[in-house]
Amino acid sequence: MSDLCVNYEEDELLESGSYSEPLIAGGVRCHGGFDEVGEYRSPRTTHRAPAILAWQEQLRRDGHGLIEVDAALMPPQYPNVEQAKLLLREGVNEPIVRALTIISIVEGFGAIIRDVPVPKLDSMIVEPIAGTALAHLDKGLFEAHARDEAGHRDQGGHKQMWEATATRAATNRCGRRPATSPSRTRRSRTTS
Numbered sequence: 001m002s003d004l005c006v007n008y009e010e011d012e013l014l015e016s017g018s019y020s021e022p023l024i025a026g027g028v029r030c031h032g033g034f035d036e037v038g039e040y041r042s043p044r045t046t047h048r049a050p051a052i053l054a055w056q057e058q059l060r061r062d063g064h065g066l067i068e069v070d071a072a073l074m075p076p077q078y079p080n081v082e083q084a085k086l087l088l089r090e091g092v093n094e095p096i097v098r099a100l101t102i103i104s105i106v107e108g109f110g111a112i113i114r115d116v117p118v119p120k121l122d123s124m125i126v127e128p129i130a131g132t133a134l135a136h137l138d139k140g141l142f143e144a145h146a147r148d149e150a151g152h153r154d155q156g157g158h159k160q161m162w163e164a165t166a167t168r169a170a171t172n173r174c175g176r177r178p179a180t181s182p183s184r185t186r187r188s189r190t191t192s
């Protein structure tokens, strides 16, 4: 008999425990928080984190490898990190603000995860799925993920964190201000 704990109730997978300090981003109380030594602890991981480790270990014991997503499959992001740093140093904030805003919008759509219908997987898979992550998709995992992405009730999630980052980029004054081009100057004169 396995010593791994692989069965969880929905409430357990949504449990965050308590924090010593909240995480505030852009004036918004966000999920997660800091423990007594100042380490950030992600939300809803009191049981979810050990559950994921147990499901992974169970797979290994049964002779199944974990499937890694090859980074080469992911399309490159532009501006990349070095380009973004250069733009911000030069006071060109807009491309970064735009990229961060798009990310925050997509994160907000993460709330849809809770509405994804989960088919009767046990009728589609030969092996029993009890005690696996698949068996918990509609019993806490999707709901936890939706809250992670879009926030929940009075707590912000990734959406609000990226919004705070976009606002920070929009108000970046660390870089040099770009010189105003002659054409821009002419246009502003005619419209003022």
Ligand SMILES: [Fe+2]
Pocket: 107, 148, 149, 158
């Ligand atoms: Fe996210």
